[in-house]
Amino acid sequence: MDDTKAIETKLQAMLNDLLARAGAVEDDLRQPLDDDLPEQAIDLADDEALAGIDDVLRREIAEVRAALLRIENGTYGSCAKCGADIMDKRLEVLPTATLCITCARAAD
Ligand SMILES: [Zn+2]
Numbered sequence: 001m002d003d004t005k006a007i008e009t010k011l012q013a014m015l016n017d018l019l020a021r022a023g024a025v026e027d028d029l030r031q032p033l034d035d036d037l038p039e040q041a042i043d044l045a046d047d048e049a050l051a052g053i054d055d056v057l058r059r060e061i062a063e064v065r066a067a068l069l070r071i072e073n074g075t076y077g078s079c080a081k082c083g084a085d086i087m088d089k090r091l092e093v094l095p096t097a098t099l100c101i102t103c104a105r106a107a108d
Helices: 004-029 037-072 088-093 101-107
Strands: none
Touching: 004 037
16 A cells, blocks of 8 residues: 555545534534424424434444555555455545455355
8 A cells, every 4th residue: 555645635525525514414403393293293303314324424434434544554455364454446446444455255
Protein backbone atom coordinates (compact mmCIF):
# COMPACT_ATOMS: atom_id res chain seq x y z
CA MET A 1 0.00 0.00 0.00
CA ASP A 2 1.90 3.06 -1.27
CA ASP A 3 -0.82 5.63 -1.21
CA THR A 4 -2.19 5.54 2.33
CA LYS A 5 -2.35 9.35 2.44
CA ALA A 6 -4.99 9.41 -0.31
CA ILE A 7 -6.92 6.60 1.40
CA GLU A 8 -6.69 8.45 4.72
CA THR A 9 -8.13 11.59 3.12
CA LYS A 10 -10.90 9.52 1.59
CA LEU A 11 -11.68 7.79 4.90
CA GLN A 12 -11.68 11.13 6.72
CA ALA A 13 -14.19 12.51 4.20
CA MET A 14 -16.32 9.37 4.62
CA LEU A 15 -16.20 9.80 8.40
CA ASN A 16 -17.24 13.46 8.21
CA ASP A 17 -20.10 12.57 5.90
CA LEU A 18 -21.27 9.72 8.17
CA LEU A 19 -21.06 11.92 11.26
CA ALA A 20 -23.09 14.65 9.53
CA ARG A 21 -25.73 12.10 8.53
CA ALA A 22 -25.80 10.58 12.03
CA GLY A 23 -26.20 14.09 13.47
CA ALA A 24 -29.16 14.79 11.19
CA VAL A 25 -30.81 11.49 12.16
CA GLU A 26 -30.34 12.23 15.85
CA ASP A 27 -31.86 15.70 15.49
CA ASP A 28 -34.87 14.10 13.85
CA LEU A 29 -35.19 11.52 16.67
CA ARG A 30 -35.22 14.31 19.23
CA GLN A 31 -38.28 15.99 17.66
CA PRO A 32 -41.20 15.90 20.12
CA LEU A 33 -44.09 13.60 19.21
CA ASP A 34 -47.21 15.13 17.72
CA ASP A 35 -50.21 15.41 20.08
CA ASP A 36 -52.55 14.00 17.49
CA LEU A 37 -52.74 10.19 17.91
CA PRO A 38 -52.68 9.00 14.28
CA GLU A 39 -49.83 11.41 13.69
CA GLN A 40 -48.07 9.97 16.72
CA ALA A 41 -48.20 6.47 15.26
CA ILE A 42 -46.60 7.76 12.07
CA ASP A 43 -43.97 9.57 14.10
CA LEU A 44 -43.15 6.39 16.02
CA ALA A 45 -42.87 4.32 12.84
CA ASP A 46 -40.61 7.00 11.40
CA ASP A 47 -38.44 6.98 14.49
CA GLU A 48 -38.07 3.21 14.32
CA ALA A 49 -36.86 3.48 10.74
CA LEU A 50 -34.45 6.20 11.78
CA ALA A 51 -33.17 4.09 14.67
CA GLY A 52 -32.41 1.33 12.14
CA ILE A 53 -30.50 3.75 9.92
CA ASP A 54 -28.69 4.95 12.99
CA ASP A 55 -27.39 1.42 13.70
CA VAL A 56 -26.03 1.10 10.18
CA LEU A 57 -24.42 4.53 10.42
CA ARG A 58 -22.90 3.68 13.79
CA ARG A 59 -21.39 0.48 12.37
CA GLU A 60 -20.03 2.32 9.34
CA ILE A 61 -18.54 5.03 11.54
CA ALA A 62 -16.87 2.36 13.68
CA GLU A 63 -15.45 0.65 10.55
CA VAL A 64 -14.06 3.89 9.15
CA ARG A 65 -12.54 4.82 12.50
CA ALA A 66 -10.95 1.36 12.75
CA ALA A 67 -9.49 1.79 9.25
CA LEU A 68 -8.03 5.18 10.19
CA LEU A 69 -6.54 3.61 13.30
CA ARG A 70 -4.94 0.86 11.19
CA ILE A 71 -3.36 3.55 8.98
CA GLU A 72 -2.03 5.21 12.12
CA ASN A 73 -0.45 2.04 13.52
CA GLY A 74 0.80 0.82 10.14
CA THR A 75 -1.32 -2.31 9.81
CA TYR A 76 -3.60 -0.86 7.14
CA GLY A 77 -3.77 -2.93 3.97
CA SER A 78 -2.76 -6.19 5.65
CA CYS A 79 -5.31 -8.97 5.96
CA ALA A 80 -6.45 -9.31 9.59
CA LYS A 81 -6.65 -13.07 9.17
CA CYS A 82 -3.70 -14.27 7.08
CA GLY A 83 -1.53 -11.12 7.05
CA ALA A 84 -1.30 -10.97 3.25
CA ASP A 85 -1.44 -7.61 1.49
CA ILE A 86 -4.96 -6.60 0.55
CA MET A 87 -4.98 -5.60 -3.13
CA ASP A 88 -5.05 -1.85 -3.78
CA LYS A 89 -7.98 -2.34 -6.11
CA ARG A 90 -10.01 -3.90 -3.31
CA LEU A 91 -9.13 -1.08 -0.90
CA GLU A 92 -10.10 1.44 -3.54
CA VAL A 93 -13.59 -0.03 -3.71
CA LEU A 94 -13.80 -0.89 -0.01
CA PRO A 95 -11.39 1.28 1.99
CA THR A 96 -12.58 -0.26 5.26
CA ALA A 97 -11.76 -3.84 4.20
CA THR A 98 -9.93 -5.83 6.88
CA LEU A 99 -9.64 -9.11 4.97
CA CYS A 100 -7.93 -10.01 1.70
CA ILE A 101 -10.20 -11.25 -1.06
CA THR A 102 -9.30 -14.91 -0.34
CA CYS A 103 -10.21 -14.70 3.35
CA ALA A 104 -13.31 -12.59 2.64
CA ARG A 105 -14.53 -15.24 0.20
CA ALA A 106 -13.74 -18.04 2.67
CA ALA A 107 -15.77 -16.20 5.33
CA ASP A 108 -18.93 -16.07 3.20
ZN1 LIG B 1 -6.31 -13.07 4.13
